[in-house]
Amino acid sequence: MSIPGGPDPSGPGAGSPRPDAHRPAWIVALGRRRWIAALLALALVAAAGVAVFSLNRAGQQAQPAATQTSTPSPSETATPTPTPSETPPPAPVPPPPPPPIPDLPATPMNILIIGSDIRGTPARDAAAHTAATGESADQRSDALMVVHVPADRHTLYIISIMRDLWVDVPGVGGSKINAALENGGIDLTTATVQQLLGITIDHTLMLDFGGFKAMVDGLGGIDVNVPFAFQSTIETEHVFTQGVNHLDGQAALEFSRERHAFTDGDYQRVVNQRIMVRAVLARFTSSGALTDVNAVRSLVDFASCCLTVDKGFDPVQAAILAYSLRNLDVNAIGTMTLPTAGTGMAAGQSVVFPDYGGIAAVGAALREGRIADFAVP
Numbered sequence: 001m002s003i004p005g006g007p008d009p010s011g012p013g014a015g016s017p018r019p020d021a022h023r024p025a026w027i028v029a030l031g032r033r034r035w036i037a038a039l040l041a042l043a044l045v046a047a048a049g050v051a052v053f054s055l056n057r058a059g060q061q062a063q064p065a066a067t068q069t070s071t072p073s074p075s076e077t078a079t080p081t082p083t084p085s086e087t088p089p090p091a092p093v094p095p096p097p098p099p100p101i102p103d104l105p106a107t108p109m110n111i112l113i114i115g116s117d118i119r120g121t122p123a124r125d126a127a128a129h130t131a132a133t134g135e136s137a138d139q140r141s142d143a144l145m146v147v148h149v150p151a152d153r154h155t156l157y158i159i160s161i162m163r164d165l166w167v168d169v170p171g172v173g174g175s176k177i178n179a180a181l182e183n184g185g186i187d188l189t190t191a192t193v194q195q196l197l198g199i200t201i202d203h204t205l206m207l208d209f210g211g212f213k214a215m216v217d218g219l220g221g222i223d224v225n226v227p228f229a230f231q232s233t234i235e236t237e238h239v240f241t242q243g244v245n246h247l248d249g250q251a252a253l254e255f256s257r258e259r260h261a262f263t264d265g266d267y268q269r270v271v272n273q274r275i276m277v278r279a280v281l282a283r284f285t286s287s288g289a290l291t292d293v294n295a296v297r298s299l300v301d302f303a304s305c306c307l308t309v310d311k312g313f314d315p316v317q318a319a320i321l322a323y324s325l326r327n328l329d330v331n332a333i334g335t336m337t338l339p340t341a342g343t344g345m346a347a348g349q350s351v352v353f354p355d356y357g358g359i360a361a362v363g364a365a366l367r368e369g370r371i372a373d374f375a376v377p
Contacts, residue, residue: 098293101323106151108369109321110199112190114181114206115143115256115273123208124308130185139208140178141189142257143273146197148371153324155332157375158277159362160270162340166351167196176351186310196354197338197363203317204310211306212256213249216280218302221248224279227271230261252276266352267337274335282330290326334375338362 116123118139126137141163148157163178169192172183177196180189190201207215216222226245232238232254240255247255256276262268289295300319309318339358344351365371 098297101293101296101319104153104320104324108151109149109202110366111147111149111321112193112201112204113143113145113147113277114141114186114189114204115212116140116181116206116208117142118208122210123206127185127206127308131187136182137185139181140176141181142178143270144177144189144193145273145277146193146199146201146366147277148366148375149321149325150369154327155329155334156281156325157334157371158274158336159371159375160274160335160337161193161196162266162270162337162352164266164343164350164352165338165340165354166346167192167354170195174347176349186308190310196359197366198360199363199366203313203321205313206308207306208308209253213253215303215306216247216249216252219280219283221246222252222276222279222283223247224252224255224275226255227275230258232258233260234258270337271335278330278333278335281325281328281333284322285325285328285330290322290328293323296323332377334372334377336362336375 116139126139130137144161146159165177167177169175169180180192186204190204194201224245224247226240229242234254238251238254256273259265259269289299296319300315339355341353341355
């Protein structure tokens with residue numbers, strides 16, 4: 001229940017571990033420019049020392065050989081051989097500046113975010129197995145969101161889809177939407193959402209429980225504005241106070257997964273999941289990570305350990321998308337839950353029924369650039 005790290009301290013105490021010891025390269029790069037310069041200088045000194053040592057050793061090995069091939073007579077007086085002056089190694093060529101990251105075309109995009117509930121096996125491996133063999137995997141989408149990115153990239157719109165929404169899954173039939181991940185991986189989940197909303201999903205990102213915790217811990221924790229106090233019923237039963245809480249990976253996961261502590265269950269849970277996404281985006285934008293080319297590339301390298309992406313979304317494309325959000329106004333992000341028509345039973349399961357009229361209106365708004373009429377800050 002403790003929160004490792006806590007709020008960022010003003011400075012480390014004597015003998016205490018460095019607070020950025022386990023943070024990713026992009027965070028260190030932003031706040032430790034002088035430390036990087038010192039490391040570079042140290043590396044140059046070490047390189048020069050190695051070069052001098054190598055030259056001295058080569059001279060010592062060559063000297064006995066010269067004595068054997070030229071033995072002076074007793075009457076000759078040995079003339080000392082002058083020691084050649086050592087030439088310092090040339091200064092290393094400074095690395096070229098990083099290539100610029102191109103801007104995306106000024107067109108809107110739809111990104112699908114999947115939170116897998118898999119345990120043990122990484123979601124990435126399970127998805128690859130399903131894609132290669134067609135066999136189902138023991139994972140479902142615990143979180144499902146469509147993130148609409150307008151052409152100007154100044155804000156985002158996050159639309160939560162209830163995990164128990166009863167829909168038609170292509171090739172499966174009537175089912176909870178979260179089962180699409182189990183039966184067909186990322187591709188089937190994407191196809192199901194596209195069919196439901198009548199939109200095109202440009203890219204899909206998936207994160208599992210372990211990857212989510214690693215990402216938050218790698219960021220040094222995350223500041224989350226908790227709307228009201230509650231205690232988790234999951235694992236450590238973390239206690240959340242109303243207002244801003246600094247959460248480590250485990251606490252952030254419990255915040256995002258909790259539903260039994262709320263009278264409206266999953267409905268509050270999807271709200272909390274959107275709060276978490278907003279907090280992560282605020283962490284990136286407030287640190288300046290999206291405005292520096294090197295930091296963006298380091299950020300993408302860091303996230304690649306935890307994310308599973310669709311086949312067309314390589315690290316270069318991910319960096320281009322992240323850099324395009326450098327002017328994002330986190331306070332202007334609009335959010336909503338896809339319309340539903342209440343709860344009930346279907347095929348012996350507790351489900352959430354879709355409001356198809358409301359869903360059709362949201363899909364049309366996404367296609368026509370009017371989603372701000374539905375998703376509000």
